[in-house]
Amino acid sequence: MPSELAARVLSGETRAAARACRAVDDRLPGHRELMKELYPQSRDAWVIGVTGTPGAGKSTLTDQLITRLRARGGRVGVVAVDPTSPFSGGAILGDRIRMQRHFEDPEVFIRSVATRGALGGLSRSTSDISRILDAWGAQVVIVETVGVGQDELEVTRMAHTTLVVMAPGLGDDVQAIKAGILECADVFAVNKADRDGADATMRDLEVMLALSGDLYSVAASKGRGHSAVTVNAHAEAGARGAGWTPAIVKTAATRGQGVDELEGKLREHRAWLDTDAGQARRAERRHLEMLTFLRDALAEEAVAELGAEIEAAAARVARLETDPYTASEELIAKFRARA
Amino acid sequence: MPSELAARVLSGETRAAARACRAVDDRLPGHRELMKELYPQSRDAWVIGVTGTPGAGKSTLTDQLITRLRARGGRVGVVAVDPTSPFSGGAILGDRIRMQRHFEDPEVFIRSVATRGALGGLSRSTSDISRILDAWGAQVVIVETVGVGQDELEVTRMAHTTLVVMAPGLGDDVQAIKAGILECADVFAVNKADRDGADATMRDLEVMLALSGDLYSVAASKGRGHSAVTVNAHAEAGARGAGWTPAIVKTAATRGQGVDELEGKLREHRAWLDTDAGQARRAERRHLEMLTFLRDALAEEAVAELGAEIEAAAARVARLETDPYTASEELIAKFRARA
Secondary structure (H helix, E strand, O other), rough: OOOHHHHHOOOOOOOHHHHHHHHHHHHOHHHHHHHHHHHOOHHHHHHHEEOOOEEEEEHHHHHHHHHHHHHOOOOEEEEEEEOOOOOOOHHOOOHHHHHHHHHHOOOOEEEEEEOOOOOHHHHHHHHHHHHHHHHOOOOEEEEEEEEOOOOHHHHHHOOOOOEEOOOOOOOOOHHHHHHHOOOOOOOEEEOOOOOHHHHHHHHHHHHHHHHOOOOOEEEEEEEOOOOOEEEEEEEEHHHHHOOOEEEEEEEOOHEOOHHHHHHHHHHHHHOOOOHHHHHHHHHHHHHHHHHHHHHHHHHHHHHHHHHHHHHHHHHHHOOOOOOOOHHHHHHHHHHHOOO | OOOOOHHHHHOOOOHHHHHHHHHHHHOOOOOHHHHHHHHHHHOOOEEEEEEEOOOOOHHHHHHHHHHHHHOOOOEEEEEEEEEHHHHHHHHOOOOOHHHHHHHHHOOOOEEEEOOOOOOOOEEEEEEEHHHHHHHHHHHEEEEEEEOOOOHHHHHHHHOEEEEEEEEEOOOOHHEEEEEHHHOOOOOEEEEOOOOOHHHHHHHHHHHHHHOOOOOOOOEEEEEOOOEEEEEEOOHHHHHHOOOOOOEEOOOOOOHOOOOHHHHHHHHHHHHHOOOOOHHHHHHHHHHHHHHHHHHHHHHHHHHHHHOOOHHHHHHHHHOOOOHHHHHHHHHHHHHHHHH
């Protein structure tokens, strides 16, 4: 027997979904109960994670994808994952001006997520908001991150399909970041393909994928100013249910170039998820999600119960009377003994 | 009575420090005991966190800072914080080629940190490696991140002094990232100051600092191609022990411009840390560190003890038989009851 709010979200009422999101954001009393009601009602929306280096054009590409997804009918949800900010979520959302036209589409729900508190909780908030948008009726939920760090990787790793957006000329730190995101990318978009260096970025990516240990072959189909390259050693095997090999698509999002091919590759990945190998990968991600939930819930419960004792432990560490390892062990023992 | 390894680290032996770092990285048996020995022996090295958008020139600037710090004598430690990578830490370190000349300086210890496992632990590894370098005799430890995400913010927030490096022309996502890092920045470097748009980036920063709610005034001292701007509403009050107002310094690291001023501002911040307000802020950061340690230790212990039960819970969530909230609550109850 769902609560009134849960029932209204499930009937697709946008105001109710917005209220549910606020309840989760502000950790209002009852938000856990609400999520417990909504989870089993899941319609299993397709969750696409979009990450990549700042300035690569993630928002423009997301905007283009929304347009294409909307053209097929069906609701679309967008979760914009922002770093902790002293400003309101609105101020940052305002920054994503390119998505603005979709704000006026009643079938598109765009919601910003910012972490609260010292211990993050970004993954759980994102997961909750995605689930609310799913319950509201979104067929696709796009989770877009701003940064490219550990937590952002964690967030996109929990998506069904992860799109990594890169662009030429963003500096050599990009090399290092690539290494981190390689392992969670299902599809790469090399955006701003009209710029110098796009081909070099494509080659870099191919080399890094090769270094990552997979045999692969490159099948390029070059078109007008953009091309789709599929790194598909196991392309044939993939169809039979073996591993997925990341696709690379060149795009020029501001001109809408390559976006159809990109959508095609994303849909191929979605189809792959229904193979045995795809199911195994979904199970792996669900396991990760469970771990993250557990970690956050444990931390929340321990902090709520231990409160002042944690502060006292920090002070003792500062006075060099103890070390954080010993202090943690003592705090955990207290926490467990008190159950 | 320290163990042999701890004693050798404390006597400044570089090979011993390297072995200690490996023990922490690989979570070898005994690494906790080692850290427990080293913590109380802390010499309180000055920890400078360096973060900022990819491509802003963090490594070049860090390189320049190392040179200046070394010119004053005293050992310098560098912790390079990399995102999870399928490659070895070495491959990524190789990317930081600009720091290479310091690899040959026996008084500089450069160590890469990469996270292991699904649940991160980046903060704790970074904290441990910093402490080992401190014990080895580093007077200053520079912690440099590659990404700009939640975890990276957490890592730099634990430093004594946080330097945020920006550069003109890195795209508009930068706006959003700025909002996230504003609250943890003590000093900003606007690097690549010889490029178009450097002044616009300076202005953007000033506006964002103003928006963050502090009254401030700008005192600019313009020099040859670089200038130091101090946003110092409370500059006078600051000397008396009130809040710190972030400084902004223009640099062109590849030419070494502005680096002296940057070092000066960093040292001003260090001096401020000894005021009452500075002490309060250090206490706040130690509290955050304690929280992070506790969260990671709790997660590690729970995962080790619950193992297969977490996997089973994830499977039940997948079959919609339960939801992650209820499943977490049950797992936590089991974990606590078993103590």
